[in-house]
Amino acid sequence: MGSYVLLVTFWLAYGILHSVLANNGVKYFFEQKMGTGYRFYRLIYNGLAIFLLAGILVYQFMLPAQSLWVFDWRIDLLGNFLKYGGLLIVMIAISGYNFKEFSGLTFSPNDSKPGSGTLKTNGMLHYVRHPIYTGTILFIWGLFLSDSLVRTLLMAACVTVYTLIGIYFEEQKLVAEFGEAYRVYRRTVPMLFPKIFHKKAAP
Numbered sequence: 294m295g296s297y298v299l300l301v302t303f304w305l306a307y308g309i310l311h312s313v314l315a316n317n318g319v320k321y322f323f324e325q326k327m328g329t330g331y332r333f334y335r336l337i338y339n340g341l342a343i344f345l346l347a348g349i350l351v352y353q354f355m356l357p358a359q360s361l362w363v364f365d366w367r368i369d370l371l372g373n374f375l376k377y378g379g380l381l382i383v384m385i386a387i388s389g390y391n392f393k394e395f396s397g398l399t400f401s402p403n404d405s406k407p408g409s410g411t412l413k414t415n416g417m418l419h420y421v422r423h424p425i426y427t428g429t430i431l432f433i434w435g436l437f438l439s440d441s442l443v444r445t446l447l448m449a450a451c452v453t454v455y456t457l458i459g460i461y462f463e464e465q466k467l468v469a470e471f472g473e474a475y476r477v478y479r480r481t482v483p484m485l486f487p488k489i490f491h492k493k494a495a496p
Contacts, residue, residue, distance in 0.1 A: 296356050301447055303349045308455030310345070312462055314338055317469075359443045368438050376435030382417070382428030389416045412471045414478055420487040422464075422478070426456050427485045460484065 313319055315338070324331045362368075391399075417424035433449040467475045 297443065297447055300349075300353055300356065300444060301451055303352065304448060304451035304455070307345055307349060308451070308459065311342060311455075312459055314341075316462070317466060353444050353448060356444045358440075360441045361443060361446070362441050364441075368441070372435045372438030372440075374435070375431045376439060379428040379431030379433075379435055382431065383425055384428075386417050386424035386428060389413070389418070412474050412478065414482070418482070420482070422482050422484050423460055426460060430456060430485065 320334065323334055327334065421427050430453055433445075433452050437445040437449045464475075464479065468479075471478075
């Protein structure tokens with residue numbers, strides 16, 4: 294039990310650190326302290342995120358493989374559908390961004406200034422506001438259904454909670470960046486999952 298509590302602690306700490314370092318106030322602090330070196334901030338941020346994520350996953354895989362149910366091909370089929378479908382969504386969503394800017398390999402001083410960017414609503418962003426998070430949530434719950442392990446369930450639950458909290462703070466930044474344009478976008482486009490049924494407008 295203690296190992297599982299530690300795993301949850303690691304995931305929650307990872308989420309908090311990830312959100313804190315992405316905060317505009319924190320980034321401004323480092324921009325003042327790092328000077329010209331700040332152009333590497335996003336690259337360091339992503340590198341640290343990958344390094345810590347790898348460490349948590351290594352610890353998670355060291356925990357006992359305690360299964361919640363015996364293998365069922367129907368559940369496994371659903372798990373694989375969610376897993377690979379989610380991975381495909383993430384890949385398509387990321388392809389809509391400039392990889393060098395997304396990863397931090399390139400940097401422009403104007404990138405961090407409010408109003409300097411362009412609100413993107415094309416591609417998958419036309420259907421959901423956060424397609425990368427959509428794919429991530431589908432992927433991790435697909436993993437859980439495929440292996441039925443307690444450790445994977447805890448990971449899926451922690452990542453989902455962190456994602457929902459992270460979206461809230463991310464959207465505050467987007468409202469500050471794009472103002473009314475983002476508010477209109479937020480009212481018309483779902484957060485994570487596209488609308489299946491649309492209400493018809495009254496005549």
